[in-house]
Amino acid sequence: MKSEQDTFAPLPLEFYDQPTLQLAPALLGCLLIKETPEGSASGIIVETEAYKGPVDQAAHSFKNRRTKRTEVMFGDSGYAYTYVMHTHCLVNVVSGGNDVPEAILIRAVEPYSGLPLIRSRRPKIKKERELTNGPGKLCKALGITMEDYGHLLTQPPLWIASGPENVPFITETGPRIGIDNAGEARFYPWRFWIKDNPFVSK
Template sequence: MGKICNEPLEKEFYYQPTLELAKALLGCLLIKETPDGISSGFIVETEAYKGPTDRAAHSFNNRRTKRTEIMYGSPGHVYTYSMHTHCLFNVVSGEVDLPEAILIRGVEPYTGQDLMAARRPKAKTERQWTNGPGKLTKALGITMEDYGHALDQPPLWISEGCTIDSNQILSGSRIGIDNSGEAKDYPWRFWIKGNKFVSR
């Protein structure tokens, strides 16, 4: 792996069709700066949600609430939401007024492992720090307060990371959406083949 660039990706990067962006995010570096320091990880698993026509999406049928409002804006912003006791981190995608988003499901730790270990004290292995959407937000220090943040600037941003060959990208059905009719079978989860930080 060559030298990693920590510069935020340009806004234009996010103006891709949602399914393409979900694959393009694989290998990118997700970085969070907090008063404790900086931690980062390579994105290894994503899940696309295609808004109004996707029964599994929060914005299905153009449902517009205080929670989903950020998805109606321009792509490249943070959509966080709470699920049980977890904060989940999404990248807003799609055009303005087309509320789509991509859930980040797994990252491979790159920097700030000491911070991750401290934030995830019950994790038995390094793999368990970040191999799930609720785990990686805790490990990186991403919180509900990051909602609406533009991803091309600190303290939370995405940089280029490393290139992933298309033959290393696998796809399958999304996880935990069993009550979403035919949408539960859409092959809109993408992950890096053989990476141990994929959620399952």
């Protein structure tokens, strides 16, 4: 039986060497894939948010804050940074390069494969768009957990591949969401999303 990895090969590590504000929109249209003992599920990335570490008051690593939680951001790009907020796990792509603690939050995906498994993990959800239209929702739907912290995103069980189709789309940008206490940083237009995609969070 073919696995998701056989069908969708991981993007090369060099892909993550782009500057954070270029990598964040470049992730749109890519496929986020997670394999679990229950099966695999994937979603097309339709919304991201960039966090530029030391200079970004909204980032966990603002002013180079180095803690057990942020440690992975101080390493190489292309690793998963997961954390829990309000009991929900969120997943980020580490960017910026070694000793530059930046990251990109995967904010929403459009379900692509493993829909029965996704639905079984979100049994109370009636509207399909609400299965994965938020960072906590998509992690629960795909089976991404804190165990994925520090995982290299070029190999199973969690990886990012090129999108399934070369369908053109328009990228929109605007302020990030839910960071009202971040001073001027709350106005930075560092949120990127696919225009008119119904799975975008807001």
